[in-house]
Amino acid sequence: MAQIMMWEAIRRAHDEEMANDPLVIAMGEDIAVAGGTYKATHGLYEKYGEQRVIDTPISENGFTGLGIGASFLGVRPIIEIMSVNFAWLAMDQLFNSAAKVRYMSGGQLLAPIVVRSPGGTAHQLGSQHSARMEKVFMGIAGLRVVTPSNPRQAYGLLKSAVRCNDPVFINEHELMYNMKGEVPEEEYFHPLVGSEITREGRDVTLFGYNISVHWCLQAADLLAQHHGIEAEVIDLYALSPLDRAGIRTSVTKTHRAVIVEEAEPAVGVGAEVMAILNEECFFELDAAPVRVSALNVPIPYNHALEKAALPDANDVVEAVRKMFGI
Amino acid sequence: MKDADKKRLLREMLFARRFEERCYEAYVERNIGGFLHLYPGEEACAHGVLEAARTGHDYVITSYRDHIHAIKSGADPRAVMAELFARETGVSKGRGGSMHIFDVAHRFMGGYALVGGPFPLAAGIAKAIQMKGGDEICICFLGDAANNQGTFHESLNMAALWKLPVLYVCENNLYGIGTRIDRSTAVIDQYKRVAGYNIPSAQADGQDVELVHKAAVKAIRHVRGGKGPYFLELMTYRYRGHSMSDSNAYRTRTEERVWSKRDPIILLRDRLIKDGKLTLQEYKDMDTAILDEIEDGVIRFATESPEPHISEVEKYVLADNDPWVRGGVT
Numbered sequence: 001m002a003q004i005m006m007w008e009a010i011r012r013a014h015d016e017e018m019a020n021d022p023l024v025i026a027m028g029e030d031i032a033v034a035g036g037t038y039k040a041t042h043g044l045y046e047k048y049g050e051q052r053v054i055d056t057p058i059s060e061n062g063f064t065g066l067g068i069g070a071s072f073l074g075v076r077p078i079i080e081i082m083s084v085n086f087a088w089l090a091m092d093q094l095f096n097s098a099a100k101v102r103y104m105s106g107g108q109l110l111a112p113i114v115v116r117s118p119g120g121t122a123h124q125l126g127s128q129h130s131a132r133m134e135k136v137f138m139g140i141a142g143l144r145v146v147t148p149s150n151p152r153q154a155y156g157l158l159k160s161a162v163r164c165n166d167p168v169f170i171n172e173h174e175l176m177y178n179m180k181g182e183v184p185e186e187e188y189f190h191p192l193v194g195s196e197i198t199r200e201g202r203d204v205t206l207f208g209y210n211i212s213v214h215w216c217l218q219a220a221d222l223l224a225q226h227h228g229i230e231a232e233v234i235d236l237y238a239l240s241p242l243d244r245a246g247i248r249t250s251v252t253k254t255h256r257a258v259i260v261e262e263a264e265p266a267v268g269v270g271a272e273v274m275a276i277l278n279e280e281c282f283f284e285l286d287a288a289p290v291r292v293s294a295l296n297v298p299i300p301y302n303h304a305l306e307k308a309a310l311p312d313a314n315d316v317v318e319a320v321r322k323m324f325g326i
Numbered sequence: 327m328k329d330a331d332k333k334r335l336l337r338e339m340l341f342a343r344r345f346e347e348r349c350y351e352a353y354v355e356r357n358i359g360g361f362l363h364l365y366p367g368e369e370a371c372a373h374g375v376l377e378a379a380r381t382g383h384d385y386v387i388t389s390y391r392d393h394i395h396a397i398k399s400g401a402d403p404r405a406v407m408a409e410l411f412a413r414e415t416g417v418s419k420g421r422g423g424s425m426h427i428f429d430v431a432h433r434f435m436g437g438y439a440l441v442g443g444p445f446p447l448a449a450g451i452a453k454a455i456q457m458k459g460g461d462e463i464c465i466c467f468l469g470d471a472a473n474n475q476g477t478f479h480e481s482l483n484m485a486a487l488w489k490l491p492v493l494y495v496c497e498n499n500l501y502g503i504g505t506r507i508d509r510s511t512a513v514i515d516q517y518k519r520v521a522g523y524n525i526p527s528a529q530a531d532g533q534d535v536e537l538v539h540k541a542a543v544k545a546i547r548h549v550r551g552g553k554g555p556y557f558l559e560l561m562t563y564r565y566r567g568h569s570m571s572d573s574n575a576y577r578t579r580t581e582e583r584v585w586s587k588r589d590p591i592i593l594l595r596d597r598l599i600k601d602g603k604l605t606l607q608e609y610k611d612m613d614t615a616i617l618d619e620i621e622d623g624v625i626r627f628a629t630e631s632p633e634p635h636i637s638e639v640e641k642y643v644l645a646d647n648d649p650w651v652r653g654g655v656t
Binding site for chain 2: 059062063064066068069070103189192
C-alpha cells in the first residue's frame with residue numbers, strides 16, 4: 001500500500017472518477033489552470049479540458065446552483081468551495097435547492113452533486129477564515145455529510161460521493177492536505193455511512209472526526225502511558241447520518257464517552273452524540289458524557305489567543321482524568 | 327401565426343385564466359393550503375414564449391407562480407390541481423404544493439420558492455445540455471424583482487462567459503411582492519440591466535401573445551443557434567395580489583383599470599372577432615366548455631384522489647438503497 005498525501009488522494013479520486021464517467025466535472029475557484037489552492041485538482045485541466053475542469057467566477061452561490069442544475073440532467077459535478085467560510089454564501093442553493101429538490105418533486109429530480117470544502121482553523125487565519133461549519137450542514141435533511149480524517153478516507157469517500165445519487169458535502173481540513181497515509185493501490189470506495197474504530201479500548205470512548213480524531217489518538221496514547229487508561233477512539237467520518245449503532249456499541253463496551261470537536265459547542269457534533277447516547281444507551285453510562293470543544297468565540301488572530309480558543313489532545317486527557325477522578 | 331393556432335392559444339389562455347380563478351375558490355374553500363400565487367393577467371407571457379419553444383424537448387424552470395408554465399409545458403392540469411389539493415396523484419405526489427410543481431417527464435424542471443433561486447439552476451441545466459451536445463435550450467421564467475438578487479448577476483455572468491443555451495424571460499409585472507418597481511429598483515427597464523454582461527436582450531408587450539411569440543421566436547433562434555444566452559423582458563401585470571395573503575392595497579384602482587383594458591385574452595379575442603375568425607357566441611361556448619372541463623375533469627379528479635400515506639413521510643429524502651452509500655456493496 002502506498003503512502004500518499006491527502007491532496008494526492010483527493011486528486012486521484014477526481015482523476016479516476018472523471019476517467020470513468022464523461023459527465024463527472026470539477027468546478028470551483030482556481031481549480032483548473034492553477035490546479036487548486038490545495039492541489040486537489042492538479043493537472044486535471046490539462047487532461048480533461050476546460051469543459052470539464054472549470055475555473056468559476058468568485059460567485060459561490062451562483063456556481064453551486066449551476067452545478068445543481070447540471071446535476072438534474074445527470075452531470076456529476078465535484079464542486080470545490082475554496083474555504084468553508086465561503087460556503088455560507090452558497091447555503092441558499094445547497095439547502096433550498098440541492099437538499100430539498102428530491103423531496104419536493106416527489107422523487108422526480110435528483111441532485112447528485114458533491115461539494116468539497118476545507119474548513120477548520122489553520123494558522124492565524126482570523127475570524128472569517130476559520131469557520132467550522134459541519135454542524136450547520138449536518139442539521140439539514142436531504143444532505144449527506146462526510147469528513148475524512150486520513151488520505152484513505154478522503155479518496156474513498158469522494159469516490160463514493162461522486163457515484164451516490166444524493167447531494168454529499170465533504171468537510172475537509174485546511175491543515176490536513178499534506179498529511180500522509182496509506183491508500184490502497186486498487187480502486188476503493190469508502191462507505192458514506194458508519195464509523196470506524198481507530199483504536200480499540202475498554203475504559204472510555206473518545207469520539208472524534210476529521211482533525212479531532214488525531215487529538216483523540218494522541219490523548220489515548222497519553223492516557224495509556226501515564227494513567228493506564230485504555231481509550232477507544234471512534235472516527236465519525238459520517239456526520240449525517242451519524243452512526244447510532246456504532247456509537248451505542250462502543251459505549252456499551254466502555255460505559256464512558258468524550259466527544260471531541262474543533263467547533264464551538266452549541267448545537268454541534270458533541271451535542272448530537274450526547275443526544276444519541278441518551279436515546280440509545282443511557283443506562284450503559286457510568287459517567288455523564290463530556291464534550292471537548294472550542295470556546296464560543298470568533299477565532300482570534302493572535303496566536304496565543306487562537307490556541308486558547310481551540311481544544312487539543314491535552315484538553316482531552318484532562319477531560320478523561322476529571323471523568324475518572326484522577 | 328395561423329388562425330387555428332391563434333384560436334388554440336386563446337382557448338389555452340382562457341383555460342389558464344379559469345384554472346387560476348378556480349384555484350382561488352378552492353383556496354377559499356380550504357381545499358388548497360399554504361401559499362398560492364396566481365397568474366391571471368400574465369397569460370400571454372408563458373403562452374407566447376412556450377408556443378415558440380419545443381415543449382417537452384426544451385427545459386423550462388420558473389418561480390412559485392408556476393401552475394400555468396407547467397400546464398403549457400405539457401403537465402396534465404388534473405395532476406397540477408391534485409398537487410394543489412395535496413394528493414398522491416399530484417405532479418409532485420402532494421409533497422410540493424403550489425410553489426413546487428414538477429413534471430420532469432415533460433421537462434418542466436420545477437417551481438422554486440426562493441426569489442431568484444432558479445437563475446443558476448437554469449444556467450446549470452444549460453451547461454448540461456451543452457456538455458451532452460443536444461439542441462435543447464433552457465427557458466427560465468422569473469419576475470422583475472428577482473433581478474435584484476445576487477443570483478441574477480452571478481448567473482448571467484456565467485451564462486455569458488460560457489455561452490450557455492439559456493433564455494431568461496423576465497415577466498415584469500411592476501411589483502416585487504407589494505413594492506412597486508420604481509421604489510425597489512434603480513433601473514426600471516430590466517432588459518437594459520443585462521448589457522453589463524454582453525447579453526442581447528429585448529423588451530416586448532407582454533399582454534399581446536402574438537408580440538410575445540414574435541419576440542420569443544427571435545430569442546429562441548439566438549439561443550438554439552449556439553450564440554449563448556438571451557434576455558427577454560415582457561411588460562405585464564398581475565390582477566391579483568402577490569399571493570393570497572396580499573390585499574393588493576398598494577395599487578391604485580386607476581392603474582388596475584388601465585391594465586385590465588389590455589387584458590391578454592380579451593385582446594386576442596377581439597382581434598379574432600374583428601378579423602372574422604371568431605364570434606362572441608363561439609367564445610362564450612368555449613368558456614362554458616372550459617368551466618365544465620375544469621369542474622368535471624380537473625376538480626373532480628383532485629377531490630377524488632387519495633392523500634399520500636402517512637407511512638411514506640420519509641420517502642424521497644435520500645435515495646433508496648443506493649449501493650454507493652455503502653461503498654458500492656449491494
